[in-house]
Amino acid sequence: MASARASSIDSVDRGTLRRVWLPLVVASVALGFFFVSPIGPRDGLRWVGLGLAVAGLSGVMFSRLTLGRSFSIVPKATELVTRGPYSRIRNPIYVSGLLSILGICVMVRRPLFWFLPVVVVPLQIVRARRETRVLEEKFGDAYRDYRERTWF
Numbered sequence: 001m002a003s004a005r006a007s008s009i010d011s012v013d014r015g016t017l018r019r020v021w022l023p024l025v026v027a028s029v030a031l032g033f034f035f036v037s038p039i040g041p042r043d044g045l046r047w048v049g050l051g052l053a054v055a056g057l058s059g060v061m062f063s064r065l066t067l068g069r070s071f072s073i074v075p076k077a078t079e080l081v082t083r084g085p086y087s088r089i090r091n092p093i094y095v096s097g098l099l100s101i102l103g104i105c106v107m108v109r110r111p112l113f114w115f116l117p118v119v120v121v122p123l124q125i126v127r128a129r130r131e132t133r134v135l136e137e138k139f140g141d142a143y144r145d146y147r148e149r150t151w152f
Helices: 002-036 044-070 092-108 111-139 141-149
Strands: none
Touching: 002 044, 002 092, 044 092, 092 111, 111 141
16 A cells, blocks of 8 residues: 555656656756857846746746646646636736746847747737636636636
8 A cells, every 4th residue: 555655656746847847947947048148138138038037937837836737738627726826817827938938038139039929929818718718618607707806
């Protein structure tokens, strides 16, 4: 019994490592690369951009941790998560991800990079609408009440 329980705990830990912490490390390394790269001017705005990007990345990871096993790439309704950042924002991963992208844009200040938010925002809006339909079908009035209390 104890070995089955330990095995279950190990698989959860490895799953959390793979789904949450590995992406955090990869994103942090990429963010560090952008910060030290020769792309863009080296001035105070670079630090502002780094701050925005770090805040956004932190928001993405905190939101992802809050979702736990409810996280999925394709919209599905397993649980209506309304705690943590989800108590104020329905899509904190999207908002935080955009903040990270804007931070990188401020850091490097290259016109090509500003194309990213122009593409990402409409895609995230479409994705959020799909998720809304799925959640509303599954949770009905509970989700509609939640929508009224939260932003985006």
